[in-house]
Amino acid sequence: MAETKGFHVAVVGATGAVGEQILKTLENRNFPIKKLTLLSSSRSAGKKVLYKGESYTLQEAKPESFEGVQIALFSAGGSVSKALAPEAVKRGAIVVDNTSAFRMDENTPLVVPEVNEEDLHQHNGIIANPNCSTIQMVVALEPIRKAFGLNKVIVSTYQAVSGSGQAAIEEMYGQTKAILNNEEFKPEVLPVKGDKKHYQIAFNAIPQIDKFVDNGYTFEEMKMINETKKIMHLPELPVAATCVRIPVATGHSESVYFEINKSGVSSEEIKGLLKEGPGIVLQDDPENQIYPMPADCVGKNDVFVGRIRNDLDEKKGFHMWVVSDNLLKGAAWNSVQIAESLVKLSIVK
Numbered sequence: 001m002a003e004t005k006g007f008h009v010a011v012v013g014a015t016g017a018v019g020e021q022i023l024k025t026l027e028n029r030n031f032p033i034k035k036l037t038l039l040s041s042s043r044s045a046g047k048k049v050l051y052k053g054e055s056y057t058l059q060e061a062k063p064e065s066f067e068g069v070q071i072a073l074f075s076a077g078g079s080v081s082k083a084l085a086p087e088a089v090k091r092g093a094i095v096v097d098n099t100s101a102f103r104m105d106e107n108t109p110l111v112v113p114e115v116n117e118e119d120l121h122q123h124n125g126i127i128a129n130p131n132c133s134t135i136q137m138v139v140a141l142e143p144i145r146k147a148f149g150l151n152k153v154i155v156s157t158y159q160a161v162s163g164s165g166q167a168a169i170e171e172m173y174g175q176t177k178a179i180l181n182n183e184e185f186k187p188e189v190l191p192v193k194g195d196k197k198h199y200q201i202a203f204n205a206i207p208q209i210d211k212f213v214d215n216g217y218t219f220e221e222m223k224m225i226n227e228t229k230k231i232m233h234l235p236e237l238p239v240a241a242t243c244v245r246i247p248v249a250t251g252h253s254e255s256v257y258f259e260i261n262k263s264g265v266s267s268e269e270i271k272g273l274l275k276e277g278p279g280i281v282l283q284d285d286p287e288n289q290i291y292p293m294p295a296d297c298v299g300k301n302d303v304f305v306g307r308i309r310n311d312l313d314e315k316k317g318f319h320m321w322v323v324s325d326n327l328l329k330g331a332a333w334n335s336v337q338i339a340e341s342l343v344k345l346s347i348v349k
Contacts, residue, residue: 008069011036075332103130127338150261154258164190164192205245253293267318290306294323
């Protein structure tokens, strides 16, 4: 971290699940803050939030709220970001946005620091934080891409309900309790609160995350496909995704199949690359049943990778299992990491 007396940092959406994690992460990382502004909807304005033992009053987020702010971390929904992120930029702030509002904008860098930190130099005031499921996958793929290239990626996800917010977590717990007590219940949140039908998540797997688009994929699947290509600067890379919601509170899991450019590579070579990869913890010892699981990743910033093995038919193909805390590396930690990179690279002064 560059020597500094600190920055004026704003957190937008400070009371949401990700906003709370952003504040915890800023505190845990001892990010250099000389002034902290916490912003929210009018509904939450006036509430008190603790940061480093000090009480802060939430203010309603307005354009003028960003006067003097140097770094603004947004996590309050796409409509808020679209309305207020440009206003923050006008007032001199660099925005790190945790929504999908700007991810595919060609003038907005989409950044995972372990993969494409150098793209931060191309910002026009706004930097997009990728989708949670994309982040952990590209962190795991990047050391492999650098060494051997990538020809194809096929991913199936097993995503935690916290990706749909606190109401989804409460629904899962409520349904579980109702089923165990042989009580009736009515699903109201998942797979998508605003969609026509809702299904139980307890003791179930729902092969729909976000709404469907015309090609039969969901928005979540298209995010993974398009964001992977953008982050890795591989616009022609074939990527396919199937995204599934499972009854786990926190921690996304992914089964990733990938093909490299080089023949004759062993799974041990892939493991060696991942063991040294930034932000990666290798957990791969089948003989002793050691592999990543979401229950073990909660509260940790890293991406955990295991079950690495050669495909039995495709000589350049491999499989791996990737797990991470979707609220941390998938959201809050990646946002704070971007802020740390902005300081380290002297992009924000």
